[in-house]
Amino acid sequence: MIRLEKRKEPSKFWRIANPFLAVALTMIAGGIMFAMLGKDPITAIRLIFFDPIFSETFGSYSRPQLLIKSAPLILIAVGLAIGFKANIWNIGAEGQYIIGALFGAGVALAFFPQPGWYIFPLMVIAGAFGGFLWAMIPAILKTRFNTNEILVSLLLVYVAEKILAAMALGLMRNPDIAGFPGSRDLRRYEAAYNAELISGTGIHWGVVAALIAVIFAYAMMTRHMLGYHVQLAGQAPRAARFGGVSPARLVVICLGISGALAGLAGMFEVSGPGGQVRIEFASGYGFTAIIVAFLGRLNPIGIVLAGLLLGLTYIGGELGQMMLQLPGAAIQVFQGMLLFFLLALDFQTNYRIRLTQGARA
């Protein structure tokens, strides 16, 4: 007979061990999935997790890609984690990411082709502001009308996608190339280009921003009253009110921070690796960042590691599509499995599984 016992204190060991265990289980289950697709599982797993970094043939291309893919994930996840700790669930980072990109690109396209050092900083501010604004919709609806921020933020992703398509086909379309959707290529507009800072590393301003965000988030969560209030509200809402925390204020702050960071990530992407406002610009970073936040245990440092890992699966997934003709959806299944195993394993952080004999239910 299997019995579950609630632990007196959550197990520290499993808190740290579970993410690693989840990765291992994902590799095994993913391997089985690949085998059922008729691919060699060992090759596929190696291609996804090891080759992007260690392969001699494509390492030089894919290594810089690692930071390019991970930076937006980390930037978004750091913001989401703050809200998640307070039990405020922003599921719509993808939408805030898109709107941030549109605001950033909008500033660039408005100034085109003028040069000026101030254009890029303005784009940064606009990107953050765009994401912030988009996140304020669920925040204000929640504080005013008590709507559910999970639903509202999620549904606004689809609204943002429609706006993105409309912009790519209409207002922001490149007027110089008739008939093609998509804006001007910002990589060809020097004042707006988020270029690689150190050649061959993939480091662009988004990576720097992610690093700064991680440090700020860490300091805020451990040393600042706001971080204390976030944790209080998440763990004991009544104690938080006793401690003078205003729940409405916290909703606005948490959604605001995560929205602004997601907007920033979108802006750095559209002005750099992405290059232009296109219909297919959004690549799911906003959703994958949810996995990153949980896999990183909502801890800024853990999020860096988890962001790098999930960034790796993006590159590995592309390699798998190229080399083994793996379906593109396979990598999303893969990422989903990771979250699934992690949440399942987390059960044993709070509960102990006991095998007993002859006990009655």
Add this chain to the structure above:
Amino acid sequence: MRQPLLRLDGLTKAYPGVLANDNVSFEIGIGQMHALLGENGAGKSTLVKMIYGLVKPDKGQMVLRDLPYAPAQPSEARKNGVAMVFQHFSLFDALDVAENVALGMENPPAMRDLAKRIRDVSEEYGLPLDPNRLVGDLSAGERQRVEIVRCLLQDPKLLIMDEPTSVLTPQEVEILFRTLRQLSSEGTAILYISHKLEEIRALCDEATILRGGKKVATCDPREKSARELAELMVGQILTPPERAAKPRGDVLLSVENLSLKSNNPFGTSLKDISFQLHAGEVLGIAGVAGNGQDELLLMLSGEIPSPSGQVKLKSQPIGQLGPNARRVRGLVTAPEERLGHAAAPDMSLTANALLSGAARKGLVKNGFIDWKKTDTFAREIIAKFDVRTPGSHVLARALSGGNLQKFVIGREIELAPDVIVVNQPTWGVDASAAAFIRQALLDLASAGAGVLVISQDLDELLEVADSFAALNEGRLTPVRPAKGLTVEEIGLMMGGAHDMHPAHEVAE
């Protein structure tokens, strides 16, 4: 000597780190009213949980009506005629009385039959109860009747009652006692758990006293004085708290004609509350649980805002201010619920010291927390209030209820407030710690602070309070001097016996 019903023989139960029961043996006779006395942590609950089949003893046997008795679960205990009324009710607010009773039965009869049986039993035992009423609308006393009737429907031979009077007015207690005496005369034994000595002396014919998991005595409580029983229970001589007599000072806190809707659908709204609290005064507010105590505390702490001008601290309106703004101005509070309200369960004691300390102790600079200073503050509380814990890094939920209470009250007292409001300051705290907390509150008053104690423990209020008022369905009685009040008068202030007298008269 009565014929024995249940014999306990050398019952022992150990939990990691504590021996909850150590070789406990005694007998309960058929129809006997047997008291089980002891402080918090003496092992009373573990013992009755073993009798009720919730916990398995490590060693020892039980014999019920000459047959070995080892229930593996409560349903088996109930089949053998053992029933229990818990201190905390397991009732659903949104269901009616009959539905609640049915949920607790093994094979509930059809609802209509059940309703009739509930009426019959409640009339027979003088416990009026309407099976169709929603439990959420019942008073605490009525809820307890639901639990008792649920037990009586199973025709028990042994009824275990855990602290049954803590939620009752003195008049309601009298009615409960009549029911219990009637049951006893019909042959149902009652195991009565309490730490209220006068009650036990009035009701029981035998008492078993536990201390530190061991049985220290079995005696006839009617032959001992309450003081003798208390000293057996605590194992030391108790000194009542002392207070220096001094004139009353200025008004520190005043509330005028305040009505406030509860933020909880099953809560009690405050109706036209008025009182004044002076410097150096201890104002005791009595009342049965659920008569507006929580709402009164939330209103004073600032967690529920109130119309400006009706609540004043040192003549300044504070109704619209939040908890921290009130703390800065000198008003601190300690809510009843320690875990989850007065303290965050999954945070360390240091982090919990910051919860209310942030506003008054200079622990935060420019929004950044001085953890070193906060930890020093937490250690001060732990040392001064004798909080038993390995250190300030321990999570609040790892502390026993009494220890956490000492920490919470200690934290608020250490903030050196002008006015302190506490709800149930010694609930679940052992006698010596309770005496310590009361003394600390009295010292605060002697130093010129205003102290407002909300409590359901009348003995406590009579011990500390200079003036006295009672909450009854959200209304506060006029404040009276505590000196010279009788328990009878207090009972009437608390609302007498919440419309429960008639049935007994009818039944008799």
